[in-house]
Amino acid sequence: MNGPVIHDAWTLPVDDNINPYAFSVDLNGQWFLQKGKMVAYYGQIDFQGVGLGHLDHLIAHSFHSPLHAADWVVAEGHGKMVLADRAFDVNSYDLDDGNLSIRSGNLLAFQPSLSLKQSIVPGFLTLIGTGKFVAASNGPVVFMEPPIRVDPQALVGWADCPTPCHHYDHEYLRGFLGAVRSRTGIGGASGEEHQFEFVGAGTVLLQSTEEVVDEISVGETGGTGS
Structure with missing residues (x-):
């Protein structure tokens, strides 16, 4: 009888899914991370709020959404981070000199090579540039072409x-x-x-349900607990 797959820092995938609901980031430098989306990590990683001291240059280059600044941190260091969001589907996407707007509650993390801006559509953020980001969806994502x-x-x-x-x-x-x-x-x-x-x-990009991935207040887990 086969048992569960047990991972460690060396067997976790590199910037890829562990399963449909969890993603492993191979951190070697810095990533922007929405608070509450990191569930575990290996290595030497610090988490600092947006706008602190030595991160000023990074923030000035990559983060331009003051309405959401309190909900994000910078993960800095070396190791593996496991990202997840309330058992929603989680996937990574690559932008190549692109422009993508995404519902703010769906965006989990992104590389600093991308620039985050406030969308003119309420509740959405816009990523511009080249790099990788990780997002959640309530069910698999379907890609459609306009109109x-x-x-x-x-x-x-x-x-x-x-x-x-x-x-x-x-x-x-x-x-x-x-x-x-x-x-x-x-x-x-x-x-x-x-x-x-x-x-x-x-x-x-559409999710396969009409139930929105809601934003949750900083510090909340989304569960009732005991």
Whole structure:
């Protein structure tokens, strides 16, 4: 009978998945890391908040999202980091002189060769440049080509294409649901009546569910505990 696979610092993969829900970063220098996404590490690694002392030059080059600064740290040193997020699917992606916007709750970590900026779409961040990043999704990611309309809750991000527009089904809104909304304020969140519309060249990333990977407050684990 085969037992579980037991890893150590030498058998963990190099910048690759351990399983569908955990990713191993081979750290030799610095990575940006969202707080709460590192579950274990081997080696000599320090974690420092964004904006501290000797990291000023790195922050000035790579981190331009003040609204999210408190949620991120810089992992610095040498070793292996294991990243995971509440048993969501985790994968790495490579940008080659690219431009990708991603829901802030989905982004786990990225190399400093990429520059992080605040997207004009609320709740999203934009990565620009060349490098690797790690992201979570609620189910496997599906890659789609515009023109396309997508449910906002299924949207993970978009790469190398224009910012989406809001699209509303006005006939649907004028019907029964519109009447309910006007009286109670309930309804209006489904993709059947409101979508993001993408046009032009590029790639749209969708997760295979409408349940969003929510951001959690710093220090929370997402579980109830005992």
